[in-house]
Amino acid sequence: MSTQKRKSVSYSKWGYIFIIPFFVVYIFCSLIPLFSTFYNSFFENYRDGLTQIGPNFVGFENYIKLFTPNSSGNILILDYTANTMIMWLLGAIPQLIFSLLLAIIFTSARLKIKGQQFFKTVIYMPNLVMASAFAMLFFTLFSNVGPVNQLINAMGGETVDFFGNVWTARGIIAFINFLMWFGNTTILLMAGIMGIDQSLFEAASIDGANSVQVFFKITLPLLMPILVYVIITSLIGGLQMFDVPQIITAGIGKPNRSTMTLIMYLNNYLSTSKNYGMSGAISVVVFIITGILSMFVYKTMVKGDDSGKKKAKKLAAKGVK
Amino acid sequence: MKKRLLAALVASATVLSFAGCSSNTTSTSNTNSSAPADNSSVADNSSVADDSSVADDSSVADDSSAAADDTTDISKAGTGITLSESEGKVFNIYAWNEEFKGFFEKYYTVPEGVTVNWIINPSDDGVYQDKLDEALLNQASAAADDKVDMFLAEADYIVKYTNSDYTLDVSTIGVKQLDTEYQYTVSAASDNNGAIKGVSFQCCPAALIYRRSIAKEVLGTDDPAEVQAQLDNWDKFTEVAQKAKDSGYYMTGSYVETFRTFSNNTTSAWVDADNNLVIDDAIKQYIAQAKDFLDKEYTLPCxxxxxxxxxxxxxxxxxxxxxxxxxYYNFSMSNAQDPEKGCSGDWAICQGPQAYFWGGTWLLAATGTDNPEMVADIMNAFTANEDICSKLIENEGQFTNNMAVNQKYADDPTFGNAFLGGQNDTAIYVELAKNIKFENKTQYDQLLNEKLPDVFLDYFKGNISEEDAYKNFYQYVNEKYPAIVTP
Known part of the structure; x- marks a missing residue:
């Protein structure tokens, strides 16, 4: 009897106990602020100098204000979403390609690169520098009298107004983000590739597959879960882009508000007049956009993986192991 | 798969918690007058090591005796009063730069046993105001030693504080009301009912500061009176700008350079009684001039x-x-004063095309201070103490808020500012100060004044139309100040 009882003893309660600290922190630091943001977005609540206005319940007025076209017929929040996405894509696409390439080179059994640890450290390094310091550095480098323009002048070119031109300004911001994050992405992708069973690569090479075939038939499909994770986290980080453009453009999204990101927009409402109503509404919109885009990325990329899982489930249901 | 989906959602939820973050750039430093027993609140004494008179902790300890010596010396001329028992031991001053801190540490003798705590935040993008507002709004609940005792305010936003309950009527704490103060500095520090909330230690009539050598080449003279005659209105100024360009020079170094001359001569405030944004004709005049100057390369796009x-x-x-x-030339022209690359002595001042003033630092007493005696003593020291005022002129090139002292130097034929090639700048400022009026001010002025040229730069460079520049400016105002109604 006693042995039978022992068999049914469950240790799973310890599992729950161990995850309590996380959930407590999560509820207080993330979930409650999340709901309070929704709540705040329905109020008029700001400071006019030293005078507090509100909070007065205004329903959806903040959202209506956000989505009302201005006198030129533009819905600003959509413009800023576009700015943010453009700058993210400008940085994220080259970053993914570059990181993937580096990850493959570093993990390649054929190449056996020496000094891997050194390179890994070096490419990760930019991530340790503060974004604002990076922004200041590039601001100085590309200013009208900065080293880059001095070089251009020395080679006989005209001074380029990097921060006065929409695409150079966006490009520089994207480049900073690229530089800061490609090391991080490379390391994640390397971990993903190293997680793939080496025997598959060996089998492929025995079968005479070339590197391109190995990449597209083995590495990429099996890397998908990590790739999805990398893209979604990068997307979320991209939507929250703030410090670099804020510093480079003095908070006004020069030139002509073309580098104004969603969070800069939010910050403008929040920083001086503590406008919790409007910034709450923007936060909720950013939340929804992030949710939709993450879902979209997930759905489009995990299709193949999905069918594989279903097959496995079917097999499991049949009792095949 | 569900789990991963959940993870993605959770991660995106963290977007929202971003709103709670705020960067903290506060820098705090302490200065000790003696070694107080309750030193626990002092964070880091070494942070004052840059002050020549305070080398390290050990010299701080016997600073009271050093201060006594210094009073006979030129550097310390403060009053060194003995405070009553009720006074707090920590004195908190909010400031946005080191200018006043420098004068304070040099010329004011801190009463024994008091620790002075400087909380310095840069004024860029209104950060100083934000931090100060936060502190003042929490003033009532703050511990006595954490309360703001005194804070500095600039002409652009002083009205926000004088017209609030967060500042004290300083006549109640023993600040002397002097006839020698310039009237505009007094009206700036007064609330709508006439109660005076603070004093200014400087008077800030502004001038045109020019390079003598360049003026000689462009105008044929470097004599302030003759230079003034050649550019005493905007039309002449523009003509001279063309001449300067022909000789290979820029008239000004920034498209914002002349902005304060216009913004200081507006006929209406930034917002009217109904909180509508008003773009004054003087501002429009500035916009036209800046566009013209940048198009013709009379100035630089910075x-x-x-x-x-x-x-x-x-x-x-x-x-x-x-x-x-x-x-400006004491605090912001250090490049010109550089012993090797600079050109000290190659400068002079004249009134320029239009009279105006710019900035000025007012000392305001915060309601709830636990150091009213010391607040009053500091205010009196920097306005009434002729010794300190004289030092500010002689050693620091300041133009003080004490007419009697200013006049003394203005009348002194031997007095001159070496940076300005021996020109008696005080004599010129005495005249210019008569024109200053403090009017058309709102609590929103700092950001509006600073950002208008910034936002309009796209238009000045020819990237967008003037109409679009106005729209961008209105949008900026909408975001920053929900209370202002824009066209």
């Missing part, structure tokens, strides 16, 4: 504080005119 502009203050600089009051 902001007032940009490195590119200040680099033009060196000996090999190509800029003829700068605009600013006395504090």
């Amino acid at each position: 902001g007032v504080w940009d490195d590119q502009k200040t680099a033009e203050m060196y000996k090999d600089g190509k800029v003829m005119c700068f605009f600013g009051p006395a504090w």
